[in-house]
Amino acid sequence: MPTSNAALAAEFDQHRSRLIGIGYRLTGRLADAEDAVQDAWLRLASTDRETIRDLGGWLTTVVSRLCLDRMRSAAVRREQYVGPWLPEPLVGALDQDPGDIVAGQDDLRIAALRVLHELPPDQRLAFVLHDGFDVPFAEIAEVLGCSVAAARQHASRARRVMADAQPPPRVPLPEQQKVLEEFLAAVASKDLAAITRVLHPEVAVYGDSDGKARTARRPVVGVDKVARFILGLMAKYGDGLVENVQLVLVNGDLGLVFRGSESLPEPRVFTMAVRDGRPAAIFDIVNPDKLTRVPW
Template identity: 40%
Template sequence: MTDVLAAFDAHRRLLFTVAYQMLGSVADAEDAVQDAWLRWSATDRDDVADPRAYLVRVITRLALDRLDSARARRETYVGPWLPEPLLTGGAGDPADDAVLGDEVSLALLVVLETLSPAERAVFVLREVFGVPAGEVAAVLGRSEAAVRQLGHRAREHVAARRPRFDADPQAHREVTERFLAATTGGDVDALLAALAPGAVLVTDGGGKVKAALRPITGADKVARFLTAVASDGASLPGLRIGLAEVNGLPGVAAWTDAGPFVAVSLVVADGLVQQVFVVLNPDKLAGLRRDEGPPTLRR
């Protein structure tokens, strides 16, 4: 059994990330990985020539099976739905089990939600992990020609909807620092200087906590909403807020004595914040460390 577990663990990080990108949910991705382990431990591994390809095929099918029920749940979701955030870049957090980078930014995951399940699977496997078209065809039970067509549609769709962003991590960090200081300091003018004129704010409370039920557009409205929320939150017992690496990019995270409170992801372009994604739903904050102090960001 030790050898069986070791063989599976060698690919666990990859499997989690494939499932997370397919589902946008930490809990669902972890469940899919557990189901993949059960299948792996029960299979005749002598018949498996390529464990990585086999496990990727298994996790993708498991994720596809879960997508329909996940989409049904989202139809009755209160307010905007955002993917679950992950803190990355620090030892001991759940994202240690993920192979992360720009391709799992919250902004991209939001765009992937607009793809069909098959398009999403092809995009994740082909564009993110470089899985050969033949293997993806085997996963989906389709021809290679069909997979290439799905991939073409998915790439065009993502390219048309994916927000433009600054590629320089340091520039992103500096804007995030200004955004955080202005927000927590209640400085509307400074926050306006950090926001693009057409900035859009999306908050996900899921009906569990107070949040905007529709996206907020315009720098002035976004700034006033954020400073008001920050002012209300300042009185929460044990509030700890700071810079954090959220889904591979500089962002903001906060905890209170009750546990994780919020994760904020920014889309930055031309030195200004273009989009703000705020996840407040406590059911979606499993990707924030619960047992550590204030968040940190790698330099």
């Protein structure tokens, strides 16, 4: 007996969050993930359900293929991207349910996704599907159009890059809040020594603008350079840099939303990764194309 549309939609919805999670990790854009999942639904609706033995596996393959096409075309576009590229931030209020996509997902922090998206598309897909979602290499090879051995190699290379990069692991929110408050107090003091003291020795700032708003055009690396960069921002923008901000969750970590002011006109999302009780990576996302879903 053919599956009814309502029954098929209900069955599909059981996989939706997982599929969007896969799509977001692969593309770094929630809209791309949602489009891929919607396309997968349309393909499912026009397919005889009885011919699909494992619906979850079938949908994962379809969404992964759709995302792979987007990833490969995006890799070409990123060659012309102005400055560092960061994923679209998933921003929510502190008391808001983060949803199934973000809740408890350590690999979705911005620090991890930044490294993930420096991988070539085939390596990124193999790593995400196998290490993140336990997809067998035979199915990954089918998506990539390669041998099982090649799919294993893609995942292995990605794993080594991720391990070598050592993105700071997520620390508990109370510790993040303490570090963030100390950082903001040091910035507000406009004192170079105070700012230097609160930063991790290997701190780096990554600004994502694509040339559409003002931030660092290249990564700023090292405690002295970052401290002087921050001091320069305070000299240029004044207290507007630390005032009129809202504490939010950004991909499950604490962050800030700047709505924009007379002295600092561009809205922005700010978050950081903490290592050894200090900011080790600072992310400043100002590309307006990536802030359309932020609850201002």
